[in-house]
Amino acid sequence: MNHQGTKTPRLLLPWCLGVLVVILPFLVKSPYSMHLLVMAGIYVIATLGLYFVVGLCGQFSLAQGAFFALGAYGLALLQQKLHFPSVFALLGGALLAALFGLVVGLPTLRLRGHYLAMATIGFGEIVYLTLKNWIWLTNGPDGLNIRRPFWPGSVMAYDRIYYFVVVAVAVAAAVAAIRVRRSWWGRALLAVRDNELAASSLGVATTRVKVYAFMASAFLGGLAGAMYAQAETYISPDFFNFDLSIMLVVMLLVGGRNSVGGAVAGAILLGFLPEWLRFLKDYYMLIFGALVTMLMIVMPNGLAGLWKKAVSSRQ
Amino acid sequence: MNLKPGTWNLKPLLEVRDLTVAFGGLKALDGFSMSVCAGEIHALIGPNGSGKSTFLNAVTGLVAGRGQIVFNGAPLLGLPPYRVFRAGIARSFQTPRLFPSLTVAENTLLGLHVECARKTARELEQAAEAQLARTGLAGRGALPVDRLTAAERRCLEIARAVAHSPLLLLLDEPAAGMSAAERQALAALLREIRASGTAILLIEHDLKMVADVADCVTALNFGKKIAEGAPAEVASHPAVVEAYLGKRQENGTQINADERR
Numbered sequence: 001m002n003h004q005g006t007k008t009p010r011l012l013l014p015w016c017l018g019v020l021v022v023i024l025p026f027l028v029k030s031p032y033s034m035h036l037l038v039m040a041g042i043y044v045i046a047t048l049g050l051y052f053v054v055g056l057c058g059q060f061s062l063a064q065g066a067f068f069a070l071g072a073y074g075l076a077l078l079q080q081k082l083h084f085p086s087v088f089a090l091l092g093g094a095l096l097a098a099l100f101g102l103v104v105g106l107p108t109l110r111l112r113g114h115y116l117a118m119a120t121i122g123f124g125e126i127v128y129l130t131l132k133n134w135i136w137l138t139n140g141p142d143g144l145n146i147r148r149p150f151w152p153g154s155v156m157a158y159d160r161i162y163y164f165v166v167v168a169v170a171v172a173a174a175v176a177a178i179r180v181r182r183s184w185w186g187r188a189l190l191a192v193r194d195n196e197l198a199a200s201s202l203g204v205a206t207t208r209v210k211v212y213a214f215m216a217s218a219f220l221g222g223l224a225g226a227m228y229a230q231a232e233t234y235i236s237p238d239f240f241n242f243d244l245s246i247m248l249v250v251m252l253l254v255g256g257r258n259s260v261g262g263a264v265a266g267a268i269l270l271g272f273l274p275e276w277l278r279f280l281k282d283y284y285m286l287i288f289g290a291l292v293t294m295l296m297i298v299m300p301n302g303l304a305g306l307w308k309k310a311v312s313s314r315q
Numbered sequence: 316m317n318l319k320p321g322t323w324n325l326k327p328l329l330e331v332r333d334l335t336v337a338f339g340g341l342k343a344l345d346g347f348s349m350s351v352c353a354g355e356i357h358a359l360i361g362p363n364g365s366g367k368s369t370f371l372n373a374v375t376g377l378v379a380g381r382g383q384i385v386f387n388g389a390p391l392l393g394l395p396p397y398r399v400f401r402a403g404i405a406r407s408f409q410t411p412r413l414f415p416s417l418t419v420a421e422n423t424l425l426g427l428h429v430e431c432a433r434k435t436a437r438e439l440e441q442a443a444e445a446q447l448a449r450t451g452l453a454g455r456g457a458l459p460v461d462r463l464t465a466a467e468r469r470c471l472e473i474a475r476a477v478a479h480s481p482l483l484l485l486l487d488e489p490a491a492g493m494s495a496a497e498r499q500a501l502a503a504l505l506r507e508i509r510a511s512g513t514a515i516l517l518i519e520h521d522l523k524m525v526a527d528v529a530d531c532v533t534a535l536n537f538g539k540k541i542a543e544g545a546p547a548e549v550a551s552h553p554a555v556v557e558a559y560l561g562k563r564q565e566n567g568t569q570i571n572a573d574e575r576r
Contacts, residue, residue, distance in 0.1 A: 184431035190416045198412035203400035203429040
């Protein structure tokens with residue numbers, strides 16, 4: 001009896017959320033709100049990427065914004081210089097980011113803690129400055145225009161359709177992340193995070209599993225960036241600065257770095273929070289920073305930790 | 316060293332020659348040599364700071380050393396830890412190094428990590444369950460590791476280490492903090508592991524336990540070998556008595572206190 005009582009809402013909640021996600025784009029009226037929904041989905045994909053390296057692997061990476069940029073510029077350049085069709089350019093942008101993940105991961109993942117964070121900051125700055133200064137390739141601060149993969153007649157309709165593309169990719173990424181957590185790879189990553197020495201003493205090639213995680217993280221970051229380019233139809237280096245990397249990490253931490261659901265919730269919450277706090281104008285960053293700090297103190301395991309506590313206290 | 320089939324068990328499984336490990340100016344191991352044969356439980360004793368754990372760390376690739384380590388016919392020194400494990404050497408740590416984010420069963424599954432590509436998830440889970448049953452942890456698989464007692468944690472670390480059937484198991488004071496009954500269960504487990512074809516190198520302070528399970532004992536002090544032989548022989552060796560047993564007798568009361576608890 002009691003068993004059934006707890007089981008029904010557990011099944012009910014995902015269904016309600018699913019229905020909400022589907023009908024939401026038909027409820028919003030302005031193109032601006034529609035665009036925000038698309039952006040929230042893109043942040044979810046990038047944050048799920050971070051879940052692999054920060055959540056599962058426990059390595060603090062501040063390079064996700066750089067991979068995001070590489071995905072966006074990879075798509076743009078593959079389209080413009082090599083005339084790739086949109087879908088292949090999208091995948092190409094993500095793969096380019098993953099390739100950079102390999103190149104950056106191999107030397108830096110031998111570093112730990114603060115050193116790794118610093119190395120990834122350095123990488124992010126290099127990417128940012130390169131995008132800004134290699135004008136012959138990236139058009140510098142003037143940015144690049146991106147061709148839309150399809151055109152249904154209005155921006156609103158385009159964003160509405162693209163929203164479902166983003167949601168589909170985000171759901172696939174979330175399912176992949178959950179499956180990885182339950183696989184031998186996820187187990188090995190958590191073992192490396194908990195005790196790298198013990199993991200290596202059990203035959204786990206620790207650098208290899210970490211580099212794979214970094215590449216998966218870069219791939220999803222790049223995919224999100226490439227989708228951002230297609231959604232925004234214009235990219236310039238200024239969006240891909242250090243703040244973006246910080247924002248993505250904060251999304252994961254606020255959501256709860258130990259859970260896929262947390263990564264999703266954090267990305268959505270912080271994707272919309274700037275809009276809800278818009279009335280604060282100049283004080284926005286101050287209040288936003290204080291809010292995030294407070295959240296981290298009150299719930300170190302993020303929204304997911306809070307949720308877990310609520311569920312277990314009800315039983 | 317050329318090992319011919321059929322004669323391998325007469326030759327040492329692990330052969331260490333002139334191993335020196337230095338931390339700055341301090342030589343934790345100073346030209347130390349010993350060997351472990353297949354199918355034996357070999358105890359390594361010595362006072363605190365004599366170099367026992369350093370020896371384990373050097374064999375498993377956690378610290379660098381000079382000298383020669385040959386395992387199962389192949390050189391071992393300089394291999395990274397995961398390659399040492401894949402060569403057939405598993406170990407436990409002085410303070411158990413479990414994975415708190417994982418359940419008891421998942422911890423054991425990590426010991427089967429190198430078999431993941433060849434086996435289905437179900438086969439792996441069954442193998443892990445068998446290892447838990449073997450070490451007295453049957454039915455505990457779903458628990459987080461922090462729900463286990465100290466003795467159970469040590470057993471879990473052994474279950475994890477032997478899951479892949481290593482040729483050699485290195486144990487760093489597995490009986491520390493265990494009650495008399497738990498020590499007896501551990502001794503039975505060690506004998507069972509030996510019978511299954513895994514040789515054991517055991518670092519142990521409790522000489523009663525060493526006399527109980529070990530086939531051969533090597534005593535170490537200041538990074539050098541001071542005695543080697545059958546347990547009773549080594550225990551009565553003057554150098555060992557001076558370096559080690561004299562000290563233990565002072566601590567004898569403490570062992571009794573442990574047993575009462």
